[in-house]
Amino acid sequence: MALAVSAVAALAAQLTACSDDGTPSDTASKAASAASRAASAVSEAASAVTEAGDALASATAEAGRKFDEFKNGADAKSEVKTSGTASPGSDGRVTAEVTATNPTSSAKSYVVQVDFRDQSGNLLDTTVVTVDDVPAGGSKNATARSNRSLTGDVKTDVARAARH
Template sequence: MTRVRRRSPSVVAVIAALTLGATACSDDTTPSDVASKVASAVASVGTDLSAAAAEAKKKLDSVKDGADAKSDVRLGTPSKDADGHITVPVTVSNQAADKKSFAVQVNFRDTGGNLLDTVVVTISDVAPGAAGQGAARSTRGLSGNVKADTGTALRY
């Protein structure tokens, strides 16, 4: 059986950049220089994503006595601002009998499902039976067709 392995867009970009760098260097740039710059850029993206994931985990871990509220969350259509950041409207419905707050993790993904960024938005003091509004904004500029989905959502 032949196994097909999908590569993430960032891996494909690195391979393409390394190939281009090796074949189309200017007089003062060597393939090794190009490879070093590409590797540095890719490492930076990985570091940014790791930092965003760590920050999201920290915010969610700080919620005490939170109940799963994923079914109470609706995300709107993502839009890109002038800086390339993606913003998505977040609506929560409070089904509880008293005022509640929500911590909602929003994941930003490419069309292949690869995680590009993640953030946590807090929507505070939503009245019983009411809806609360917020917006999740990516921590950095993202390119391509970006989709948003709900990760963890807690009501507390």
């Protein structure tokens, strides 16, 4: 990103050439202004990427904390499924249905980490949802909701799940 900003600044310097009489030409002035706007856009994009990365790191850390609170849970990833696709809400955050199927002979609760991914499989967000009191031999649904606004075709999957 720093390389892009440097390149835009170098272009601006080259474009601020003077006319034959030593005054900056109108074309060069307009080009320099355009280069300045481009540099500003690059800077804003870099800031957005940094913020997105920070938000994902925060969500991942929070998921880890929630699993740490869920003591003595059995691995239950195979007992939990997501709808696979996420539906956008009016606020840009997306939701997906999570279904926990309890194969045991007593009611159990589940904690489920749901990952939100783009079409290339890149992790966009992660969240944790609990599914309480799933009846013995039965299923129960919950809704996983992204922590922030996501765009594009978002897919979901179960990263991990535990029951107790």
